[in-house]
Amino acid sequence: MDLKNLLATGGLALALWLGGMTVAGAASKEEIDAEVQEAIENFYRQTSAGKRLAQKAAGMLVFPKVFKAGIGIGGEYGEGALLVNGRTVAYYSIAAASIGFQLGAQVKSQILLFMNQKVLGDFRRSRGWEAGVDGSVALATLGAGGEITTNTVKQPIIGFIFSNKGLMYNLTFEGSKITRIER
Secondary structure (H helix, E strand, C coil): CCHHHHHHHHHHHHHHHHHHHHHHCCCCHHHHHHHHHHHHHHHHHHCHHHHHHHHHCCEEEEEEEEEEEEEEEEEEEEEEEEEECCEEEEEEEEEEEEEEEEEEEEEEEEEEEECCHHHHHHHHHCCCEEECCCECCEECCECHHHCECHHHHCCCEEEEEEECCEECCCCCCCCCEEEEECC
16 A cells, blocks of 8 residues: 555544544533633633633633544544633534644644624624634734733734643644534
């Protein structure tokens, strides 16, 4: 079997595995809500600057567990909730695919802050929202003293990617498709 066929077979197997995992592991509202609250508490412990921004945001989209796996061809998937004024108003999934050198799996949490009513409204009206196409996401980076850089704070949509070990860098939301789900 040549490399091209091997990658295609591996990608198909990965897609089937991720798809099966999401169907078999589809979370209930209560499960998603509990995981979202845990992710928010973890996020607040890691960055007080992020907490202050979240308190100013018009809406907060939280994906507590985004599973990513890849062998040449990769995919990621997670489910979460959109909070407005601290209350869940809708549930969403996030999915992305990638091609390139990759091997392994990881779980991460992702938070998007919609900093004004216009971008929040645009997001909520969309039938399927893609980062980088339907809205540009400024990935938060921390400067001196753990503060978020000035340029990031001025952006209409700010994203955070983190794990239990802290904020993660050199990752992106670009190409991630976010879709409303019924729960």
